[in-house]
Amino acid sequence: MRQALIRKFCKQVNGALAQQQDRSGEIYTALKATLADDSLLSLLESLKRDFEAANHPSQFVNQRIMTPGTQLDQCYELLSMALGEDILDPKDAYAGPLLAERPPGVPLDYTMIGRFWSVSGLQQYSPNGTLMKYHFDPLTVTNSVAAVVTGNYIALEKHPGLGIGGIGQAASRPGMRGQGHGKFVVEAFEAEMSRIAAASGQQLCLMVLEAEEASRPFWAGRGYRYPIGTRYKQPPIDYDRVTGKPLFPAVPELLMVKPIGDDTDEAVDRALLIDAVHSLYNKWYMFDYIPEKARPEAEAYVFGTLFRDFLDSLPPGDGPVPLVLPPIERGTS
Numbered sequence: 001m002r003q004a005l006i007r008k009f010c011k012q013v014n015g016a017l018a019q020q021q022d023r024s025g026e027i028y029t030a031l032k033a034t035l036a037d038d039s040l041l042s043l044l045e046s047l048k049r050d051f052e053a054a055n056h057p058s059q060f061v062n063q064r065i066m067t068p069g070t071q072l073d074q075c076y077e078l079l080s081m082a083l084g085e086d087i088l089d090p091k092d093a094y095a096g097p098l099l100a101e102r103p104p105g106v107p108l109d110y111t112m113i114g115r116f117w118s119v120s121g122l123q124q125y126s127p128n129g130t131l132m133k134y135h136f137d138p139l140t141v142t143n144s145v146a147a148v149v150t151g152n153y154i155a156l157e158k159h160p161g162l163g164i165g166g167i168g169q170a171a172s173r174p175g176m177r178g179q180g181h182g183k184f185v186v187e188a189f190e191a192e193m194s195r196i197a198a199a200s201g202q203q204l205c206l207m208v209l210e211a212e213e214a215s216r217p218f219w220a221g222r223g224y225r226y227p228i229g230t231r232y233k234q235p236p237i238d239y240d241r242v243t244g245k246p247l248f249p250a251v252p253e254l255l256m257v258k259p260i261g262d263d264t265d266e267a268v269d270r271a272l273l274i275d276a277v278h279s280l281y282n283k284w285y286m287f288d289y290i291p292e293k294a295r296p297e298a299e300a301y302v303f304g305t306l307f308r309d310f311l312d313s314l315p316p317g318d319g320p321v322p323l324v325l326p327p328i329e330r331g332t333s
């Protein structure tokens with residue numbers, strides 16, 4: 001009787017899920033009317049609670065990925081779905097920093113943080129994050145990822161003792177947006193940047209990111225702002241190994257920043273902003289694999305052309321650069 005009730009409940013709720021419906025309440029009521037055994041009534045209660053927990057997960061945890069494994073695989077897959085395989089580096093590029101040797105006492109500056117949920121049973125979810133098939137099995141657990149953020153802590157070149165947090169990539173499951181997961185994982189990332197800075201004997205002073213059009217409202221809601229009037233381009237992702245000439249064009253992005261430990265988000269120190277962009281370009285785009293003979297040409301393009309264009313776009317004067325809400329094209333959300 002016990003297994004028959006489990007099979008009947010699972011078959012009926014899964015039939016409803018196949019039609020993108022949640023009929024667990026009425027299914028529970030109908031089955032309850034057929035039961036007289038208290039132990040079966042208790043089982044039915046457990047089935048209903050278990051299904052609701054799987055259908056609407058509520059147990060989430062933010063986790064920094066420190067070793068390759070299933071959590072890295074899940075985060076990479078989510079980034080791949082959100083950004084596209086043609087944009088994303090191979091998975092080895094994400095695992096490499098985790099495996100690289102570091103001097104004793106030097107913290108890992110590369111950071112990937114995922115927001116994971118856990119539910120009882122072997123559950124099947126769609127890429128959007130919605131429950132597709134429910135399975136009752138208290139002996140197993142399903143773990144999956146709702147959101148992920150990657151980036152680096154970067155020590156500033158001309159401001160000893162200060163550093164920035166550079167957000168490189170972020171993604172969340174489409175069907176789970178609007179539930180705060182992006183907000184919580186970004187907060188966890190920012191806190192980790194502060195922790196790395198302290199472990200390095202430094203202080204986090206600024207968060208920096210390259211924002212695409214669709215993501216700007218989200219980042220604005222997290223306190224990130226646009227240094228008014230600035231032009232910013234993401235440098236090429238590869239260079240000719242002989243000539244050092246870029247193999248891909250630079251991509252226009254919107255630079256957004258968030259001062260840390262300041263009483264205002266209305267402006268950012270000019271010298272600090274300039275140092276932040278120069279340091280970020282060096283960390284993210286002056287790749288170690290560029291041969292010495294090709295490096296001068298690559299550096300000339302990144303710093304002589306792209307960085308110079310950024311400097312030329314700064315507001316005139318020597319004072320702080322005003323921070324404003326990012327420009328949003330009409331019709332975007």
